[in-house]
Amino acid sequence: MSTLYVKIKILLNIFLAIFLLTGCNATEKKDTVNQEYDLEKPEKFNMPESLFEISGITFNQGKNDTVYAIEDEDGKLFRLAWHVIKQYHTKFSKKGDYEDLCIVRDKVYVLKSNGVIFTFPLSEAVFEEAENVIELKKWLPKGEYEGMYGEEATGDLYVLCKNCPSDDSKKSVTGYVLNPSDTTKAVSTFAIDVDEIKAITGKVSRGFRPSGIAKNPLTGEWYMISAVNKLLIVTDKNWKVKSAFTLNGNLFIQPEGIAFDKEGSLYISSEGDDLFAGNILKFKRLRR
Numbered sequence: 001m002s003t004l005y006v007k008i009k010i011l012l013n014i015f016l017a018i019f020l021l022t023g024c025n026a027t028e029k030k031d032t033v034n035q036e037y038d039l040e041k042p043e044k045f046n047m048p049e050s051l052f053e054i055s056g057i058t059f060n061q062g063k064n065d066t067v068y069a070i071e072d073e074d075g076k077l078f079r080l081a082w083h084v085i086k087q088y089h090t091k092f093s094k095k096g097d098y099e100d101l102c103i104v105r106d107k108v109y110v111l112k113s114n115g116v117i118f119t120f121p122l123s124e125a126v127f128e129e130a131e132n133v134i135e136l137k138k139w140l141p142k143g144e145y146e147g148m149y150g151e152e153a154t155g156d157l158y159v160l161c162k163n164c165p166s167d168d169s170k171k172s173v174t175g176y177v178l179n180p181s182d183t184t185k186a187v188s189t190f191a192i193d194v195d196e197i198k199a200i201t202g203k204v205s206r207g208f209r210p211s212g213i214a215k216n217p218l219t220g221e222w223y224m225i226s227a228v229n230k231l232l233i234v235t236d237k238n239w240k241v242k243s244a245f246t247l248n249g250n251l252f253i254q255p256e257g258i259a260f261d262k263e264g265s266l267y268i269s270s271e272g273d274d275l276f277a278g279n280i281l282k283f284k285r286l287r288r
Contacts, residue, residue: 009212012218017135035285053278054237054257054279055100055146055256056257057101058103059259064262070241073097075091076090077101077110087218092133094239099111099145102149103122103150108122109157111159113144115142141150143161146160147210160210160213160224161173161174168284170204170207172199173191175205175213197231201244206229211225214258214259216266217262218264219241221235226255227255253276
């Protein structure tokens with residue numbers, strides 16, 4: 001066997017090894033959140049005292065000039081500009097456990113933990129107290145709810161169950177789709193398969209208990225967070241889990257709110273605790 005042949009064979013083996021190695025790495029990194037957002041490097045906005053227990057955030061048609069928020073004790077809608085501590089608010093109901101909100105077609109929708117949804121015109125948000133507030137009752141089964149997303153194009157509301165008697169959160173979590181303009185109160189459902197999360201994370205302690213949901217406007221993927229599990233999961237348009245990531249507890253104290261602006265930046269809000277104020281973390285999209 002000639003020396004030249006041996007050298008060529010060695011080089012071929014080296015090239016093959018490099019090809020296989022880079023190919024495997026490319027497969028592992030495909031379709032991961034890390035390619036879209038660096039979840040370790042946020043821009044932080046600490047909340048004023050009035051939003052210490054911030055529980056939900058949203059934008060109007062993805063415009064990030066105004067952040068709309070609620071906290072889980074007072075029936076107030078808050079609005080503030082990014083990095084401006086001064087907030088304004090309008091009262092829409094009495095004290096209660098309010099978990100999430102969205103703005104759809106110039107109407108505000110606020111989700112209470114028992115599944116009741118409050119709605120009023122966005123134009124009322126500039127007044128001290130909102131008028132024409134309507135309660136949407138008995139649309140959803142009994143249970144505990146924390147996440148809601150509003151689809152501007154269709155007017156549909158997507159509501160995630162956190163803890164419902166009809167679910168086994170170690171196996172599946174149910175979501176509901178309703179349209180407030182439908183007088184028949186028809187509701188359709190979708191499901192998140194917890195086994196698909198486990199296939200990525202290895203386990204899901206105490207079952208998957210989501211606290212927020214939003215749709216990425218640039219990809220159409222669904223993003224869901226869980227304060228209980230300290231997880232962020234991403235599904236495709238058909239609710240199949242694509243990726244799941246454990247959130248850094250030093251950054252995400254109690255992540256309950258999630259939203260996107262129209263540029264694709266990701267926002268996650270966390271309640272405060274004894275050491276930290278409530279905050280909103282902003283993650284700019286890495287890929288353009």
